[in-house]
Amino acid sequence: MTAIPGYVPATRTSGELGIHSIGEFVMAVPVMERAVDFYRSFGLDVREDGPHLGLHTPTDGYRWGRIVPGPAKTMQHVTFHCFEADLSRFRAHLDDLGIARQDPPPGFDDAGLWFRDHDGMLVEIRVGVKTTPEEKLEIEQPLTVPSMRNALYRRNAPKAEPRRLSHLLRFTPDVDRAIAFYSRVLGLRLSDRSGEYIAFMHAIHGCDHHLMAFAKSNAPGMHHLSWDVASIQHIGLGAMTMADKGYAKGWGFGRHVLGSNYFHYVQDPWGSFSEYSCDIDYIPSTIDWEGLDHQPEDGFYLWGPTPPEDFIRNYEAEG
Numbered sequence: 001m002t003a004i005p006g007y008v009p010a011t012r013t014s015g016e017l018g019i020h021s022i023g024e025f026v027m028a029v030p031v032m033e034r035a036v037d038f039y040r041s042f043g044l045d046v047r048e049d050g051p052h053l054g055l056h057t058p059t060d061g062y063r064w065g066r067i068v069p070g071p072a073k074t075m076q077h078v079t080f081h082c083f084e085a086d087l088s089r090f091r092a093h094l095d096d097l098g099i100a101r102q103d104p105p106p107g108f109d110d111a112g113l114w115f116r117d118h119d120g121m122l123v124e125i126r127v128g129v130k131t132t133p134e135e136k137l138e139i140e141q142p143l144t145v146p147s148m149r150n151a152l153y154r155r156n157a158p159k160a161e162p163r164r165l166s167h168l169l170r171f172t173p174d175v176d177r178a179i180a181f182y183s184r185v186l187g188l189r190l191s192d193r194s195g196e197y198i199a200f201m202h203a204i205h206g207c208d209h210h211l212m213a214f215a216k217s218n219a220p221g222m223h224h225l226s227w228d229v230a231s232i233q234h235i236g237l238g239a240m241t242m243a244d245k246g247y248a249k250g251w252g253f254g255r256h257v258l259g260s261n262y263f264h265y266v267q268d269p270w271g272s273f274s275e276y277s278c279d280i281d282y283i284p285s286t287i288d289w290e291g292l293d294h295q296p297e298d299g300f301y302l303w304g305p306t307p308p309e310d311f312i313r314n315y316e317a318e319g
């Protein structure tokens with residue numbers, strides 16, 4: 001673990017400009033029915049909405065993503081939310097940086113600011129609800145007590161239920177460029193990295209250890225969507241349910257070092273993953289987190305089974 005040469009730690013001052021959340025992602029897939037089955041099995045409330053599918057969390061109904069038809073799986077755009085007072089500041093900020101504004105894609109409005117990131121992915125900043133937690137969310141870990149049966153009967157096992165989207169991990173050919181773009185333009189901060197291979201970034205207004213993460217590949221792509229669940233038991237139940245429904249390929253159960261979360265990744269029909277994640281580290285808005293550069297072995301996992309050989313294969317790059 002070493003300090004990063006030339007890296008200037010964040011200085012927390014009031015009035016800093018930064019997005020606070022992911023509002024929504026819009027992803028194209030070639031066969032919509034496969035998305036319905038996969039995400040419904042995963043525990044999301046999948047709602048058909050005209051030509052789109054909405055991916056909602058069951059408890060609060062929030063729509064985290066939309067699936068649209070397309071020739072191949074690709075992340076069409078990601079919408080980030082900012083505070084209302086910051087939208088005009090972001091408009092001026094993008095102009096100062098010479099970032100070219102884009103028209104919204106067909107069917108989407110122009111209430112926000114549209115532009116392309118370092119890899120050409122369409123990004124929007126708009127005013128919206130803060131979906132990142134205000135504090136570290138408790139996990140459910142009931143104490144076991146003597147003189148009783150503590151586990152549930154299998155017939156009473158609950159369904160794994162994602163309670164929110166935690167982060168997205170994207171492939172990029174240049175992790176340094178990703179860090180530079182997302183910090184300079186959107187106001188994210190580096191949480192941790194491992195050399196040129198992977199970087200984790202958080203939003204500055206109170207956020208999980210990472211909201212966006214970037215892994216090196218030969219081309220851009222989407223590696224995984226990470227869904228927070230309330231307990232380690234929900235990770236296990238989710239993995240079992242998915243295997244029963246034919247989605248046995250994946251990686252887990254394990255624990256990451258960077259972010260500290262427990263995980264199980266389920267491979268989706270397009271070779272990327274959805275992650276059941278629990279107990280990720282939290283970075284409050286009041287602290288300056290020191291981003292560090294870590295050994296490659298710490299960039300991956302603390303413990304768990306050997307990852308499948310295609311875990312970091314970028315199927316999107318293969319067309």
Ligand SMILES: [Fe+2]
Pocket residue numbers: 167169224226275277
């Ligand atoms: Fe993750």
